[in-house]
Amino acid sequence: MKHLISMRDLSKNDILHFIETAELIEKGKMKPNLKGKLAALLFFEPSTRTRFSFESAMKRLGGETLTMSGTGTTSAKKGESFADTIKTISQYADILVIRSVLEGASRYASEIVSIPVVNAGDGANQHPTQALLDLYSIVKTQGTLENITIAIIGDLKFGRTVHSLVYGLSYFSPRFYFISPLHLSLPEHIKNELHSKNIIFEEGREIDNLVNKLDIMYVTRIQKERFADPEEYEKLKGSYQITSNILNNVKGNFKILHPLPRVNEITTEVDNTPYAYYFEQAKNGLYMRQSIISMLLLT
Amino acid sequence: MKHLISMRDLSKNDILHFIETAELIEKGKMKPNLKGKLAALLFFEPSTRTRFSFESAMKRLGGETLTMSGTGTTSAKKGESFADTIKTISQYADILVIRSVLEGASRYASEIVSIPVVNAGDGANQHPTQALLDLYSIVKTQGTLENITIAIIGDLKFGRTVHSLVYGLSYFSPRFYFISPLHLSLPEHIKNELHSKNIIFEEGREIDNLVNKLDIMYVTRIQKERFADPEEYEKLKGSYQITSNILNNVKGNFKILHPLPRVNEITTEVDNTPYAYYFEQAKNGLYMRQSIISMLLLT
């Protein structure tokens, strides 16, 4: 594997290999040496969190970064094409990490440069490094990826982390509950694919009656601005807000994941329950990104 | 000591220990090794100078930095709370350095994360690393911190560097002259504290008749926009502008300090006198921040 662009490109073995490497790195049993290596982090769409996670991953392995955050400082203002920007910057680095609002930006970049490309989020399309750290978080909390019962809640239409996670989990016989407002439900093409793989899933509008069946509850932001009618948002909001009240009879292995940032879809009192795992999940991102970068750079 | 949030938290011995360590580092007698350590510099309020000083301190000791400058690139835009931002980013680093317009931001951060936090300025409240480098500059130029006669000039009401410096010097039997326009004078609560410690101070409006008594003149910016009446500003400005004219009969050990940036409160001809110490003072910041970071990270 040369690039990491989409979960669709990964075999089951690829995923397991990334996870095993992350685990070895976290436990200190493996310490890839990236001394002398440079990652160019091109964040056309700014993100402090994901950028810091990649920077930390590189630097903790002895590597270095070149960082662009936002479009304000690029040659795009002078009329340069995305292709020219990417080709030029690829001269200065050993690996490119790209976040863009444009779907397919990383794929296109991978086709025109000679160094590895990592997709750190492209529009509403894919966010494979997030999906891999989510899977790593599931393994760490459940002991396995197989036969997980998981509810995915929030904006399932535009949420790129959701799309990538669904693809990734599909290898491991999951049972999905997709909970969202009607007009933010999972795209048809993804549902068709799940059908063709004989993966069991249900769609719903509310979480309450489900919680006690779950191994994992994966919560994402519901973006207010995606509702045509603000009143509808206010009416629905409660259906998707996780409070400690609804966690009374959950399973012992139950955990709540969230890709962060959170707004108010999980109340802060939940943070103090043993079910909250989202900050540890963020930390897992560090090990997973060390795994990804070192596998692409060193093998 | 785990964090550095306020000068109020430091004992006299703490201050002396920071200063001794800075001195050993400057003289090359001590070289803390920060290889493999990461400092996250979270500058919600941008500052090139202070940021560079911390970055240089980390990198010259072999460490590395993650840098956020300005709020434009944070998850705050997506509605994330300060607490969530801090908790998440603390997963990626070994120490947090925080500058914020909000008073108490660093204190709050120190209460919710498990790594050391350094306050690099919080609103009009405190700026302890600046105060420590100021104290180091006084030691270097006067040979001692004890019994210093010092005038502090400018905006004493909102100036966080002033508040931190006054607290710090209070351990060392100073004689203070506080020179400012009436409505920018030192807050009552600080004056009350000085009274309770039996520290001698005088307040005044003009500097001319004082200069020859001083060991240290500490000058800060008078911010034009803090005057309700622009004419009043123009009228008063001269009272607070240091020119070489007024330095004719100063003491031999006399030095002028300024936390920088300067606007026009010290004229540039003063830079060429032997009394100007503000650029050396900036350099002392490098050694003091190396002292602070290494003491928090390594002990």
Add this chain to the structure above:
Amino acid sequence: MKHLISMRDLSKNDILHFIETAELIEKGKMKPNLKGKLAALLFFEPSTRTRFSFESAMKRLGGETLTMSGTGTTSAKKGESFADTIKTISQYADILVIRSVLEGASRYASEIVSIPVVNAGDGANQHPTQALLDLYSIVKTQGTLENITIAIIGDLKFGRTVHSLVYGLSYFSPRFYFISPLHLSLPEHIKNELHSKNIIFEEGREIDNLVNKLDIMYVTRIQKERFADPEEYEKLKGSYQITSNILNNVKGNFKILHPLPRVNEITTEVDNTPYAYYFEQAKNGLYMRQSIISMLLLT
């Protein structure tokens, strides 16, 4: 040599020495060690490309950088003078790299600080590191700098890369063709200097009849906004657009250079011809900047 401010300061031997060092570095025969060295990159005028090139050069030799991009984060907003900013930041680093819209900014900086200063572009004046990498690209493609026949095309009036390149090549008996719209032609003072050095040059408005005589075609952006009349721009544009059509009978050693970013003055189909050298040229910038920084820092 302590600073690199203008091509006018360099002797023929200086230029050759920079080129030889770049060549040794590229071939791996020389590896300057910049461990422990810090470059402050002060890009008052933002530029991702040039900034990354310098950052990569420092980091690939083991050094580190402090980076400011844009004026939004500087103390200039608080009213600080350029001189104070430069003097303060020079306390934190071993070398300053400055890009500014103000002509003479780097020269002035070099006069007030005690560490080396590199001009990374000052307004419409000079861009010596670009000129040196251009010369290195000419050597690599032509085997020599002597007696080159070169057309320089585009905005010759305001193009700082052009001014620096013309000065640099003047030592090596070039034959120049200067191709531009009338009101964007080469400044008189540069033409006078070429006359005084007995250097042969012609000025023209069109490229077509020239192409087959050339060793090097150096293309720069024509900026639309520099035309008073948009219709005139549309009319002229074609005269300065390089397409593969006009490259049918070029010399075997012919190469096209461009400092990038490109807009539409070279069509992308040209990229696939053996004559396109501009992306390799960008990579040469890495070696040349390693050469420049290490020569200024280590000798």
